[in-house]
Amino acid sequence: MxxxxxxxxxxxxxxxxxxxxxxxxxxxxxxxxxxxxxxxxxxxxxxxxxxxxxxxxxxxxxxxxxxxxxxxxxxxxxxxxxxxxxxxxxxxxxxxxxxxxxxxxxxxxxxxxxxxxxxxxxxxxxxxxxxxxxxxxxxxxxxxxxxxxxxxxxxxxxxxxxHYRSVFPPDPGTRAEPGRLFLFGLIRRNKGVERLLDVFRAVNDPVMRLTVVGRSQDAALADHIEAAARADHRIEARLEIVPDDVLAREVRRAELVVLPYQDMHNSGAALLALSLDRPVLVPRSAATDALAREVGEGWVLMFDSVLQPADLLRATAVARMTRERGTRPHLDERxxxxxxxxxxxxxxxxxxxxxxx
Missing domain, CATH: 3.40.50 (Rossmann fold)
Incomplete structure (x- = not known):
């Protein structure tokens, strides 16, 4: 789609x-x-x-x-x-x-x-x-x-x-859907979207879904994302900037927000996901290690080096357990x-x- x-x-x-x-x-x-x-x-x-x-x-x-x-x-x-x-x-x-x-x-x-x-x-x-x-x-x-x-x-x-909690009030009507992954933001090649598409398509699970939302700065990259969405019905691509309420709803529908960047230092996308009580999968770095310690166990999940199918499966399982605990990430300092x-x-x-x- x-x-x-x-x-x-x-x-x-x-x-x-x-x-x-x-x-x-x-x-x-x-x-x-x-x-x-x-x-x-x-x-x-x-x-x-x-x-x-x-x-x-x-x-x-x-x-x-x-x-x-x-x-x-x-x-x-x-x-x-x-x-x-x-x-x-x-x-x-x-x-x-x-x-x-x-x-x-x-x-x-x-x-x-x-x-x-x-x-x-x-x-x-x-x-x-x-x-x-x-x-x-x-x-x-x-x-x-x-x-x-x-x-x-x-x-x-x-x-x-x-944090973004005051921007997006609670929406109890929108719940996390099992197996739904979400990537959003300004789409550049250094954000790892091509690798995510390849890894996701290698996961043979009909329940899994991947939604990509955001404007691509690269026409060839946009074409690649669209081709992947046509080839796999589990992938949806919406290559545009969406209103805040739409973005918040898509984040809340996700079981896990995946940000497979080649490197990460500060990420507004990660913070937005955490503000809406959704775990994130990010590359391991000094900054993401610090964020994981700050917000508490199970909210910031990391992969090393290059994203692999096992990373997606492991992080989705942990995200599900984190949500079932009924706790929220610690964002008081923000x-x-x-x-x-x-x-x-x-x-x-x-x-x-x-x-x-």
């Missing part, structure tokens, strides 16, 4: 105005994130979790260069210089260096959240030079888990990504109110002159 959406642009960090400061706000934080667009994104959490003394602004180039703010909070800095066309890259580089000049002239501190071990794309010489200079201007580095490598000697804080307070503490450290008595 195959449904496929048309391909669109990837967008960038530019966005309309965010949440304006209130009279109670003391520290204005400009996030290099787009404004909310009606779907659940990281920016929604950063806005919703901010305590009253923090005013959150979202990104636009005019605001970044000419607007009033006290802290620039960068998340994926490569988005500031990434562009598809040569002319676009030159324009982006000019804007990025203008922003850097503004930061230097106004002595505006930069806070950086490290979401990935390395940038998603290294870029050309101008881009790499900008990223290096921005790194040198960063006053505080935030990592989402304690295993994230940081430059030596930098000022740092560890603030975990918040409560968004707590995450917001920790971010406020981080901002106060870099602008102590704005902090009242």
């Amino acid at each position: 195959v449904r496929r959406a048309g391909r669109g642009g990837t967008g960038g960090p530019e966005g309309p105005a965010g949440v304006e400061p209130t009279a109670r706000a003391r520290i204005r934080v400009l996030h290099v994130l787009p404004a909310p667009n009606g779907t659940t994104q990281y920016v929604d959490h950063m806005i919703g979790a901010a305590p009253p003394e923090i005013a959150i602004l979202t990104f636009s180039w005019p605001r970044a260069v000419f607007g009033a703010y006290d802290v620039l909070h960068v998340h994926w800095p490569e988005l500031l210089v990434r562009e598809r066309t040569p002319v676009g890259r030159v324009i982006k580089a000019a804007l990025a260096y203008t922003l850097l000049l503004r930061l230097e002239l106004t002595e505006t501190p930069v806070v950086r959240t490290v979401h990935d071990v390395a940038p998603q794309a290294s870029g050309d010489r101008l881009a790499r030079s900008f990223l290096e200079r921005l790194d040198r201007r960063t006053a505080l580095w935030i990592r989402l888990n304690p295993t994230t490598p940081l430059p030596p000697g930098v000022r740092a804080a560890t603030i975990p990504h918040g 409560d968004w109110e707590r995450v917001g307070r920790r971010h406020a503490e981080a901002y106060r450290k870099v602008v102590p002159h704005l902090v009242g008595p």
